[in-house]
Amino acid sequence: MLRTKRPSTTLNPLSPDEAPRPRKRERRWNRSVMITFLSACLMSTGNMLAIRFNHLDEGDKTILEVIATVNANSSNMVVDSSIAVDTETDADANPRPEDSSLDTSLKAALIMDTGNGSSKSGETMSFPSHCRWDCYLKNHPELAKVVKTEEAALDHYLRHGAREGQDCSCDSKTSIKSGSQIDIPFAGIPSRFWTCQRDSADTEQEKRKIIFVHVFKTAGTTFRQFFRNYAHICNRRTVTIRCTMVLSESLTNQTSEWMLPATNSNNRNNRAVGYSAGPCAAGDFVDGKTDESARKSITSSEEIERYNNKKNTRLFENLSYSELQKHDVDILSGHMPMGLHSNWYTKKEKEVVTPLYITFFRDPVDRFVSGQLQVNKQMVNKGKEKEWDFEAALAYIVKVIKKRKTSCDGLSGYLMTPAQKVGQNITLAEKKNIMKSNLVDFPVIIGVVERMADSLNLMRYAMNSDGNALVDKMFETLNYQPSQKKTNGSKRRLLEKNKSKISTSALVREIQKDTDLFATLKSNLRDEYEIYDYAMELHKEQVKRLSKIRA
Structure with missing residues (x-):
């Protein structure tokens, strides 16, 4: 099982016997309420959703279970979520919002049924706060619509239960607080998001x-x-x-x-x-x-x-x-x-x-070198610089490597929302945490240039679920190697856009010859590598889950 962790605060344990025992406890939710309903199109046409809410008292924790079952074509998905509140209560059993011991955790286990009737427990995701759960729902409207149907039952735990002054606006403060240890980041399974030719029955x-x-x-x-x-x-x-x-x-x-x-x-x-x-x-x-x-x-x-x-x-x-x-x-x-x-x-x-x-x-070293070449190309077009040859490009890039400080700002512009960038003195560690959080919280297909075939399969599944031949052909042409050998040993040029005249890989090989210089470059890019490695694990998880769906 993949074990990817996020930095920062410690979660209250879900296990009742590990939690601190309250001095006094009134049992209020000693009943179990089950509400089941069907809703079409959670992920694609023909899917049906059943969701059950259980309120119960278990030891020293009030547990709210949210169980959703989705029939997705030949596969069934079961999302089993529990919210555990560790709290002391007064006589009327109402949690005190101002109590610092109030913290909410949610753990969701994904169970995939391959169609043969045997379900297997899959990976898990954890939300370290109800604010984070709210943010997840905000970014997944179709799931939020289902949850909202039973909002009254959920309100006390997911919304009203937030500590006074706690910001649930899904901005950077929420993400920073919620960037707690998450054992298994949820890499969303790419749903059959679109058919090429619209299905009139799919109103969503x-x-x-x-x-x-x-x-x-x-x-x-x-x-x-x-x-x-x-x-x-x-x-x-x-x-x-x-x-x-x-x-x-x-x-x-x-x-x-x-x-x-x-x-x-x-x-x-x-x-x-x-x-x-x-x-x-x-x-x-x-x-x-x-x-x-x-x-x-x-x-x-x-x-x-x-x-x-x-x-x-x-x-x-x-x-x-x-x-x-x-x-x-x-x-x-x-x-x-x-x-x-x-x-x-x-x-x-x-x-x-x-x-x-x-x-x-993309691998940060390759992205950095390619980026320097692209900037020169754009400056040449503006008449601001002369076009580089290989030696000039290498000399300039070596100079930049020796001067450059560590940073991942080249990614934060894309992976942080506009609201998360506003008016806050955010540390580099917090930026990295926000970017990781967003890759989990938003519905994202994560592609990796070095794993293009798998990346295209994720996109194809989401965008061409009806198997349009022209779209399939377009996916087949997308390849980013400069050339590929035919069986007879000759080479053929594949589709390329925005390519520099100077080879990125050749420059990287030249830089690697100086081991100290290359070590400096890797050190300069260590924060970007942290995001890249995290995204790679999420990507692999998406590919693995897609394989299960297709099995």
């Missing part, structure tokens, strides 16, 4: 939106092109944006234009990518919902560009939630942070959308 599919968070130099340029093609084939709308450091205050209402803060103009990276105060940039807007007869023949990126130019559908009036709603956008892709779904409403029902985030990670 209109609410589902894909948000592709393009971390710099993680093969995102090719994926953005993939989403454009997908939009045409599968009757979707997609817009590409550049909005990594969007101001939280510009996201507070539907009509506010998304804005970027002022940046350090002396920073070479900022100058290269053109970041400056002002509106976020909206790029390609592909409309795959109109003129169906014309779109059937559009399968290449060149044809798509000609179509966009002809139809004049490339740009929004501005970038805001109201524009996303007006254009009924399905896919948001580009450089942006996680959390942008929280104020995004559907066009028809005016409900918060159900998101599926997709993001990719």
Whole structure:
């Protein structure tokens, strides 16, 4: 069993005999209440959900059990959750919210039934506070809808039970507090989120939106092109944006234009990518919902560009939630942070959308070297620098390695929500904890460039559950090795986007020859490696669970 832990506070144990015994206890919840109901479409068309709430008193702990069973096609998922409250109570058995001993833990065990009737206990996730559970529900609207049905029964424990002044807004404070030891991080099983051709019986599919968070130099340029093609084939709308450091205050209402803060103009990276105060940039807007007869023949990126130019559908009036709603956008892709779904409403029902985030990670050494090459390429395009040859690139990168301090800020712009970045003096350790928390709390497909085949299988399962042949073909073409040997020994070029003329791998090999220099580089990147390694474990867990579903 995977044992991945998070830093920080210690949880109250769930085991009754390990918990401190209260001096006096009144049994209030000595009854068991079971409420069962069915709800369609928790994860995909045809799924049925049964959920049971049990209130009972067990030893020195009040236990609230939440048991949900989902029939997902040929597989059954059982989520068995318990909330244990260790508390002293007065005569009326009401927990005292101000009591520092009040702490809530939740442990959920996943049990997969492969269809042969034998269920096996799977991995677990733990929530160190009811605030964290609330945050998890907030980011998983379909599950939250089910839980809300019995909100009255849950209210005392999950909402009203929070200590006075405890912030359940899912911002960085909550995440920092909740970054306690979590034995098994929950790597969400990628549901059959979309079919390429819409299923009219699946009324929830209109609410589902894909948000592709393009971390710099993680093969995102090719994926953005993939989403454009997908939009045409599968009757979707997609817009590409550049909005990594969007101001939280510009996201507070539907009509506010998304804005970027002022940046350090002396920073070479900022100058290269053109970041400056002002509106976020909206790029390609592909409309795959109109003129169906014309779109059937559009399968290449060149044809798509000609179509966009002809139809004049490339740009929004501005970038805001109201524009996303007006254009009924399905896919948001580009450089942006996680959390942008929280104020995004559907066009028809005016409900918060159900998101599926997709993001990719890459070995930090490769990402760092490739990033330096990309910055030079952009500076050359702006007339600010001369184009490097191999020796010039190596010399500059060596100089940067010797100067650079440890940091993972290159990831925090993407993996922290705008609200989590606001007005707080957050330490590096807290930033790392927040990023790890978000990878667990948000519904995210985690891809890894070094494990591309498995990553594409996760995406394919989520986005092409009806097996559209053109979409399958697009997935098959996505490969990021510069060349691949044919059986006769010759080489063929595979699909590549945004590739530098200088080989990243060749530069890395040259740097590795100087063992001290390479050790310095690895040390400089140790915090990013911590996030990368954590994401890798989550990715492997998702792949393992997908294999169980398909078994």
